[in-house]
Amino acid sequence: MSHAHIHFSDSKYTTNFLEPAVANKAYKNLQQEIQYVPRQNLTFTIYGKTFPLPRDKAFYGDVDADGSYPLYRYGGKDYPPVQQWTPTLQKLRDLIHEKTGHFCNHVVVNKYVNGNDHIGLHKDKTRDFVNDAAVCTLSFGGTRILRLKHDQTGVNKDFDLEHNSLFILGSETNANYKHSIVKTSQDCDIRVSLTFRNIATRADRQGKVL
Numbered sequence: 145m146s147h148a149h150i151h152f153s154d155s156k157y158t159t160n161f162l163e164p165a166v167a168n169k170a171y172k173n174l175q176q177e178i179q180y181v182p183r184q185n186l187t188f189t190i191y192g193k194t195f196p197l198p199r200d201k202a203f204y205g206d207v208d209a210d211g212s213y214p215l216y217r218y219g220g221k222d223y224p225p226v227q228q229w230t231p232t233l234q235k236l237r238d239l240i241h242e243k244t245g246h247f248c249n250h251v252v253v254n255k256y257v258n259g260n261d262h263i264g265l266h267k268d269k270t271r272d273f274v275n276d277a278a279v280c281t282l283s284f285g286g287t288r289i290l291r292l293k294h295d296q297t298g299v300n301k302d303f304d305l306e307h308n309s310l311f312i313l314g315s316e317t318n319a320n321y322k323h324s325i326v327k328t329s330q331d332c333d334i335r336v337s338l339t340f341r342n343i344a345t346r347a348d349r350q351g352k353v354l
């Protein structure tokens with residue numbers, strides 16, 4: 145299996161990250177295992193108008209025996225609780241650690257059901273991150289464009305995030321660029337992305353910051 149590696153700033157894009165059979169099996173398993181938060185429950189507000197989030201999300205990670213969990217405050221104010229890893233998510237977390245050295249204790253799963261689903265330009269909020277930790281994004285399903293836009297120059301850099309690819313977003317890149325998954329009017333398959341992070345903040349089982 146041949147990999148393409150593209151380096152950009154302190155980020156890295158790798159195609160064919162897993163053995164194809166492993167990736168395909170994982171994607172199939174995830175379709176059974178992941179319980180998404182309904183997008184109607186994850187609204188966002190602009191200019192006083194409230195909209196459902198244009199994608200589905202789910203939150204998993206290292207939940208301790210006492211019910212405490214890594215808390216990633218990505219914006220907004222209410223955060224759904226983090227569920228214990230499913231077997232497939234935990235295996236993928238372990239594979240990323242083994243193959244890249246990046247340890248992660250938390251994942252946000254994003255499901256883009258069609259080309260209208262997207263995520264607007266943003267930076268990942270890093271206040272809860274373990275120092276300078278990267279974000280490791282594993283993509284499954286339809287190819288979608290990840291666009292990085294430089295804060296000062298406004299110059300865009302696009303990556304086609306293919307099925308079974310890994311994009312490692314470095315902390316410098318996140319500091320200097322915004323990123324988005326752009327809308328498309330072209331036909332595209334459902335895409336599921338797993339955004340793995342290493343989170344220092346913990347919440348108790350009621351969601352209170354510890």
Ligand SMILES: O=C(O)CCC(=O)C(=O)O
Binds near residue numbers: 337
């Ligand atoms: O789906 C992706 O690849 C990116 C998602 C993202 O940027 C985020 O959840 O912060």
Ligand SMILES: [Fe+2]
Binds near residue numbers: 266
């Ligand atoms: Fe992001």
